[in-house]
Amino acid sequence: MAKKGKKKVVKRVSSKASIRKKELEGPKEIAERIKKIAMEMVKEIEHGKNPRFKTKLRGRGNVVFDEDLGIITLGDKSATRTFLNIAHARKFLQTTLVMSKTYEYLTHNKTASIREVYYELKHTIGNTKENTFEDQRESDACIVDLEHSIDTIREKLNVHANPKGTLYGDITLVDRQHHNDTFNCLKLGRGGWSIMSRMEPHEIEIKKINAKYVLVIETSAMYERLVEEDFARKNKAILVGTGGQAARGTRRLIHRLHFEHKLPVYVFTDGDPYGWYIYSVIKQGSMALAAHSSLLACPTAKYIGMTLEDVEEYGLQNVTEKMKPTDIKRAKEMLAYEWFKNKPWQNELKKAMQLKIRIEQQALANKSLEFVAKEYLPKKIKNKEFLP
């Protein structure tokens, strides 16, 4: 996750329509795009030209905040890698290997973790002592290059990272890639459903939802508390536990719940810089994955808490904690982020820096265990007491 940097506002680089199109792309379309790139290279080779691979530049300088769409995205700067360049040759080779491997996954209906991709492709080159990949970072980098080159997410390349996050609530899913298993996430016990890394429509279909909103919860402890209090049933809520920073699959699911089913998304985190940033990544996307915000972000999400106002309203002063110097530094950086430049957030951040306090979700237990489920959340949602 990128953590710092100010974002400039530039002209929009993708339209809502094009995002919708991207959203629905399945393995066939993606495979075709890979093939197209490979064909270009072959053509160049056949015409005695230096084969090229073009990808988007991902440095800070190319990250922009699209105000219209409300997401962090990549600008249009690109980088070209050529084979006949002593500094690029190895990288070029690795890229073609990753292209060929993901093409094979997509056309043979296989999926793999990024670590598996690494092991599948690692081998000694010819009669040399050199390996195609020396460590996983090299293959990971090529996967990212390819994602950016064909403007999609790795999940659509049938490749994924480690999953994280749980789903609980009255929502019926169908696993299209696995016997068409159909299940309701309210009936899986208190553990809920483990969100997968690849949450693409052609893999996991959202069949039916009976809920009024989605509640995203930062800490596992709070998620468990709400399940135990039967919050989902009583409030017709879908609970999504992120367990810290939200994984790609979890973000993709939140995105889909909002865009496919028009559910409002409320984010519930600790009242500190780390919690705020988790919220901002869910809402606007991250700088590291700026190119994928259109498929991962949920610009209409709202922040439910914890806020400093909560501290005052519920008299939680004695259960706040002191901000560490790094927290204060982080808060200061966030003040400058384009997407925090609105009055309520500026006030919140400044206040926190002034009081030098932070407040955890669990602090609400100071009132009582049930307080958060019976009073705090329902009241806030009913009164629409959110931060934008």
Place this chain on the structure above:
Amino acid sequence: MKKKVKKTIVTGDVLAKEFKEHSVAEFFKKNRQMLGLYGKVRTLTTVVHEYVTNSLDACEEAGILPEIEIKLDELGPEYYQITIKDNGPGLTKDTVGKALGQLLAGTKFHRLMQMRGQQGIGASGCTMLSQMTTGKAIKVISGTGKGKAFACEISIDPKKNEPQIYNMRDLDRKFRGLMIQAKFKGVLYRESAMGPLEYLRRTAIANPHAKIIFRSPKGEKIIFNRTTTYIPKPPKPMKPHPAGVTVDDVITMAHHTKAQKVSSFLKNDFERIGDTAIAQIQKLVSFDLNKDPRKLTWSEAEQIVNAFKKIKFIAPSADGLRPIGEARIRKSLESIVQPEYVYTLTRPPKVYAGGYPFQVEIGIAYGGKAGITTENNQAKEDENQGVKVEIMRFANRAPLLFDAGNCAITKAVHSIDWKRYGIRDLENVPLTIFVNFISVHVPYTGAGKQAIADEDEIMEELRLALMMCARKTARYISAKRAEIEKKMKRDMFYKYIPEVAEALSKITKKDKNKLIKKLEWLVLNKLKLEKPEEKKVKRLKPKQKGE
């Protein structure tokens, strides 16, 4: 040269006195260090040196192309026998005793010319050493090519410093040359940089007209063939130059001169002294130069030397110097060192310390088998792994194997910024540096006579000559390096090509081999790299046209 004269003669005088009181053997033992006979390995090398030098000098004087065979046998622990045979002029029954059985009897000691055998003990010294360590006489076979050859055994009477000849007998065959067999204890054979083999190797390099055959104690036969049939002319004896003499030299020379007056003594026995100089000297000394030189006193001689210092003389003539020559050094290095590249340089004569002419010859051998193999294999460039610089020092063609650290040649080599010449690290480079220092008087740093003193003019000249050679070598190295880089570049692309071709062919279903060929063509043509081998070129070209 002058110092040389002085030393020898004075030593001779002292010796003569000492003989009366002590035995020669005792003197020998006392002076072993000075004679280069310390250290088990070094002693054996010195013995080999003495015999080989004698043979080379004898052949040179007689105008014969030398062929020298040296055999070492291990008779027991630290006990060796050396057998040396040459094709030189040989010794007669009359001369053999003096040449091999009397210390300091050689005529060479009194001459002023460029000589190989300035250090050491001479062949008689070896006889003495053999006798002292084993109690045995040396065996000799000699012949002049005319009449019958003869054989005998020789030892030295240590009290009288006289040869003792036993078993003198004629042989029933003709033979030209000299063969000596001697036994030594307390010596050791090693194939190190200071051992006899390395000594012979270097001797062969500096004497390309000699064929040297060596049979090691291990039973190996190593032959260093001659690379030229040109026999160097014997060096000319030279008169001392006034700028390079000491008071002692003047006294000694004055006492031996044939001249009747000091003035004519100075004119006849020194170089570059004429009437003008005599007139100048007369003004500077307090006595009459018409005096009998045999009656010259120490203080008068001192006045003369002081006068020499105040007068400007023409630099001494370099006629006495006998360089090996650029072409011959080149051939020799090519044959014996077997490098990829050689550059040689013989500089014009120069003068040091005001009066001693000297000349420097450099040979730089790079790549191939140049350099010394080391244990350390951690070189950065794989081409140079485990090889470091080899500095071959010579004084008048005689290898200097010991005391390298104190030598002007070593110092000059290390004072040069080799990085400027494309040599990043002398410890990791296939480089052999040959330096022959030629002078009628080599300024050795110590009694061991294995290191040349770092006189300013000598250092300057050595550095200049080395840098001139280094510049030439640098050109070769950079061209070679560019070649290697090109090859590495090409190899790297070639290595990746099959992988790229396979990946792309898997996606596009295009023929993999066609892609490989086209990519190879691209690499060679776009990057201007040479093809790895002829055949591939031919196969590729037509296709290229067909496109």
